[in-house]
Amino acid sequence: MPSPRVTRAANTGSANPNTKFEFMTLLTNRINASEPNSPRHRASDSPVHRKDSFSSGATSSQQQPLPEEDCMKLNPSFLGIAMSSLLAVDLWLTKKMGVCAKDGSSWGTARPMMKLIEISGHGIPWIAGTLYCLYKSDSSAGREVNLNLLFALLLDLILVGIVKGIVKRRRPTHNRMDMFATFSVDKYSFPSGHATRAAMVSRFMLKHLVLAVPVRILVMLWAILVCMSRVMLGRHNVSDVAFGFFMGHMQYSLIEYLWLSPYTLPLLFRM
Numbered sequence: 001m002p003s004p005r006v007t008r009a010a011n012t013g014s015a016n017p018n019t020k021f022e023f024m025t026l027l028t029n030r031i032n033a034s035e036p037n038s039p040r041h042r043a044s045d046s047p048v049h050r051k052d053s054f055s056s057g058a059t060s061s062q063q064q065p066l067p068e069e070d071c072m073k074l075n076p077s078f079l080g081i082a083m084s085s086l087l088a089v090d091l092w093l094t095k096k097m098g099v100c101a102k103d104g105s106s107w108g109t110a111r112p113m114m115k116l117i118e119i120s121g122h123g124i125p126w127i128a129g130t131l132y133c134l135y136k137s138d139s140s141a142g143r144e145v146n147l148n149l150l151f152a153l154l155l156d157l158i159l160v161g162i163v164k165g166i167v168k169r170r171r172p173t174h175n176r177m178d179m180f181a182t183f184s185v186d187k188y189s190f191p192s193g194h195a196t197r198a199a200m201v202s203r204f205m206l207k208h209l210v211l212a213v214p215v216r217i218l219v220m221l222w223a224i225l226v227c228m229s230r231v232m233l234g235r236h237n238v239s240d241v242a243f244g245f246f247m248g249h250m251q252y253s254l255i256e257y258l259w260l261s262p263y264t265l266p267l268l269f270r271m
């Protein structure tokens with residue numbers, strides 16, 4: 001490799017012509033000797049490249065572009081850099097926000113409260129509650145809404161389980177695995193099942209239940225709290241929760257699309 005001083009001199013054109021010639025000779029020898037069949041070698045053989053590199057003599061070194069392959073090797077792709085940066089921010093934020101991850105953490109005293117919020121977004125109370133409401137509902141509209149909510153909750157369990165099983169992202173290292181009633185895939189963290197459920201159920205309730213404005217606000221606050229508690233308890237990375245929230249919204253749209261109507265329900269029960 002030429003020294004940086006020689007390279008700079010060659011680029012600025014301020015060194016004597018011999019120095020520039022030596023730099024180009026070194027570069028050319030290295031290309032020719034190392035990878036005779038490489039694209040770089042072939043590029044240097046092409047008439048266009050030869051014209052740029054050599055025929056214009058020592059003065060052409062100022063305009064000489066770097067071979068494209070060198071740029072590719074030295075600089076990772078823009079997408080690669082963007083993804084690594086996002087991941088770094090994600091991990092940094094996750095660590096910073098995990099203030100209830102342990103009893104001795106800065107907000108450790110709020111941990112029992114966060115665990116209550118965690119249970120409020122768990123699958124078991126939601127499925128049990130919906131089954132109870134379905135059993136108790138005495139109108140066809142009530143039965144329809146409850147049955148679709150049950151369908152949504154079960155679909156959520158299946159879809160989250162599939163994505164967790166595919167992605168297999170480990171939970172943050174500062175998480176204590178002391179969660180109530182988990183499946184085997186729940187050792188994985190992407191996406192957050194609580195976040196998908198909170199987003200989906202809150203949208204469902206806002207759309208299908210007649211609620212007073214303060215209750216609607218409470219429902220939204222609950223969904224946000226459930227999502228935040230996942231990161232604060234150290235259960236999830238920020239990106240797991242953000243994607244989970246998005247996925248929950250998509251799941252709700254899917255449920256709206258697949259909505260089980262009073263016309264399809266009798267068919268289901270007859271099967």
Ligand SMILES: CC(C)=CCC/C(C)=C/CC/C(C)=C/CC/C(C)=C/COP(=O)(O)O
Nearest residue numbers: 123124127128181182186191192193194195
């Ligand atoms: C309640 C009744 C009558 C039936 C229950 C049906 C059943 C087996 C439901 C499973 C519920 C369950 C264990 C859900 C997992 C919830 C959980 C721990 C998700 C992980 O959330 P995350 O945010 O940490 O990804």
